[in-house]
Amino acid sequence: MARLTAPPQFLTTTLGKAMRWSQQQSMWPATFGLACCAIEMMATGTAHNDLARFGMEVFRASPRQADLMVVAGRVSQKMAPVLRQVYDQMADPKWVISMGACASTGGMFNNYALVQGVDQIVPVDVYVPGCPPGPQSLMHGILTLQDKVMSGELAR
């Protein structure tokens, strides 16, 4: 009589859940450092804060390989078309985190030079407040995005 000795070698799930899980767990950010926030983004990725704990440490230089654009810093009028082009070059599914007050609203610079909120150019999924947001804030933003992807709210 055959007996089951090994643990079962399969699991059941729905296709949508498996897809969301894989999207959530391997979200590769594009390097889109602009200003002060970029330094904090780098600090988030390096040893002390270690973004690798969330499967996010693979900052890609090419937008073709990236799923997530962290707009880190103030977006000038001159940078705006570049930002949009980089966003367009990213392959679907893709998400955008607006990091910091300047990227979200223009921050303290309400003048001729800055785009008053990057959501005028690209669709933003998560806004991270702060000037600049500390690594913990950025990690919270990333975890929020991951939760929203897993819950299906932002799954693509």
Next chain:
Amino acid sequence: MAEPTSTTDIWVSGTEAPEVSEWMVAGTDEGAQEMERHETTERSVEQRGSRVVDDWVVDDTIDDDERMIVNMGPQHPSTHGVLRLNIELEGEIVRRVKPIIGYLHTGMEKTAETLTFLQGGTNVTRMDYLAPLHNELCYSLAVERLLGVEIPPRAQAIRILMTELNRVSSHLVATATNGMDIGALSMMMYGFRERELILEFFEKTTGLRMNHNYIRPGGLAADLPDGWEEDVAEILVRIPRAIQDYEDLLKENPIWMGRTQGIGIITADECLAYGVTGPTLRAAGVPWDLRKAQPYSGIEAYDFEVVTGSRGDVYDRYRVRIGEIHQSLRIVEQVADAMPRGDYKTGDRKVSPPPRQRIDESMEALIHHFKIYTEGFKVPAGETYAAIEAPRGELGCYLVSDGSGAPLRMHTRAPSFSNLQALPIMMADSLVADTVACIASLDPVMGDVDR
């Protein structure tokens, strides 16, 4: 005046009727720099950098087929922000480089005119975001020079303590990114690890990791926190130990040595001709340091040396930065040992708000407090220039006041901006692979360049 030739009304006053070329009608071309349609073709191709304008002598004997123009940036991991380079290559050799800036232009000098002198610190601290305290100090010194107020010794000592720690953290980032750009990825991890130590102290003192607005006209925002002596003592122990680790890591590494020694050489004469200051100038052998040449905030009382190099290459600039970290820690140690007692801001009630307990007692004090934080204090009319030695070189603040509560004009002499214009000299006839090493060793901060 020529009439506009098309229905799209594309013309600029004082010029000929422009040609409407294909790309303008189509909207964008490579780089997709143009959103607006109101520029002439000639001007736009230069501004976009699609054509490299000849501003020095070109060797015409080279066949044009051998030349290739490569665009680097503005979105590139090794351009330290949003610097864009037009690189003209002949095979593997860089013949010409044209830096294109302005991708981070924030209009800060204009914003400064709308903020009061007391609010101005929030603005300038975001310029060079790796050395926010230096920006604040420079701006505060300019305002104080116009005001003619005396800063108490304790405030001056804390200013030196904080700016020298800031220099250490800035040089740590410079060394870390220099290592990462050349391929020494662990250097990146180490540099940022030690930087966290200083940033934690900054956060404890000022409330923020960056963009502190801690040094203000008239003194400081707050005194040092309780237990700062232990924090500084820990920094003084751990950073030198870590620097030794970096030295072991890099000096024993033949790839690092090969990719930095003899690369990106700039001579002392070239540095002086282009207004290059800071570690780049000192690495070329010129012992020019504003802390010695034009001392500020009582830094002449402390004992330190000006670190210089001899060859002016990438390796020397790295050596100078490491040496300056040691010298800055020497200053920090002396400041911490001899920290004077007293107030952390000036007692001049025209500049400094009354203490909290006076507001409860006196109506006049309350009114005075309110007026300082709404209208701002009045600064006598005049103009001044104050300069300090920032981690990247001479950081200057030119300030014009018309006697009101906000500056009439504020201009910053940004060290990164002046240093960046020497990049074409540094990179002329070098190999294309050395491009990132040269940029990283200059350590430009684009927020400082574009403002």
